[in-house]
Amino acid sequence: MECVICGMEVESIEDAIDQGWVPYFFDGQIESGPACSGCSEALLKIDGDGEMELKEQYQGKINYKENFSHNASEKRIMIGISIENTMQRILN
Ligand SMILES: [Zn+2]
Numbered sequence: 001m002e003c004v005i006c007g008m009e010v011e012s013i014e015d016a017i018d019q020g021w022v023p024y025f026f027d028g029q030i031e032s033g034p035a036c037s038g039c040s041e042a043l044l045k046i047d048g049d050g051e052m053e054l055k056e057q058y059q060g061k062i063n064y065k066e067n068f069s070h071n072a073s074e075k076r077i078m079i080g081i082s083i084e085n086t087m088q089r090i091l092n
Contacts, residue, residue: 003036004064005043010036023082025052028059046086 001016002009010016016023022040024033026047035044040052043062047053054062 001034002065003034003039004032005035005039005062007065008036008038017082017085020085021082022052025054027054027062032062032064050083050086 001013001021003021010019010021016034016036020037020040022033022035022037022044024031025035025040025044026032035052043054043058044052045055
């Protein structure tokens with residue numbers, strides 16, 4: 001998979017999870033993703049609903065590398081694991 005923001009690639013979902021990738025995020029109302037850990041740390045924040053979203057100053061300004069198009073099951077797995085990781089990060 002490939003980071004839609006910077007184009008960095010990882011071999012597998014497992015690698016992405018290990019490296020703290022974000023499976024999806026919102027650019028305003030538009031859902032996009034995935035984003036690598038570097039981009040998500042720099043550009044994303046967690047909104048009031050616990051969803052990752054682009055910081056206001058970046059909304060509408062990102063030139064995405066590819067459209068958001070994962071198969072649904074892959075996406076759901078990523079989201080589940082990512083939420084777990086996010087929760088752990090908050091708790092730690
Ligand atoms: Zn990136």
